[in-house]
Amino acid sequence: MNSVLVVEDDADLRAAVADILEDEGFVVHVAENGRDALEELGHMGHMPCVVLLDLMMPVMDGFAFMERFRADPVLSQVPVVVFSASVREPPEGASAMIRKPFEIPALLSAVAGYCPRE
Template sequence: MSEPWPTDGLDGPRVTPIPPNPRAPILLVDDDAELREMLREMLESSGYDVYCASNGREALDLLHQADPPPGLILLDLMMPIMTGEEMLAALKQVHALAAIPVTIVSGHDGPPEGTAYLKKPVDFSALLGVVQKTCG
């Protein structure tokens, strides 16, 4: 007679844990509240968890508390309090944060050197392609 539950040679049934969601969350940093909310909703409807911040300072504070940390930062350049470029410089100062990929999403004419870039108005399918490639 076969056992009702497969075993792994131990005293009880073999338990296969359910894997966690393999998709890393996204940090969306933009001072435009309407755009930030629209992108958050679109990304969440595509199955991603999204952290939001309205400027670089708020985003850095959130990064120090985020668990799990984001797998991608979508970053506007022109913001009050702390600009995207200032935030990029601050990220480079902290080893754990410097490893997080950043894609600039801005109406600005060009990104800082070595940074991925999407121009506003945002093509959501292009944005989703970047997110899927980076975060799964």
């Protein structure tokens, strides 16, 4: 089963993205900041097919998360799609970027590019 990790500090947006992806058949894990995302990855038991990452978050933002994520030889194999309203270019190591606000088809297309249907 394909799983996706959604890292977003806005609870409503995090829940909406999770619901959309679950409706499409994905197993969704969520985290509200980069630190929580690193902890969640340690508990998952398997790597997600993609991480959807907000950049502007408290505690540990997406940039700090990317530094830690990409320094790990196992984690660095997982694609990261960042979404942001304020940043024009994705950080180094990001696989793709979606500008907020985004349309549902754009979200699903980005995820489908890294998570083939089983």
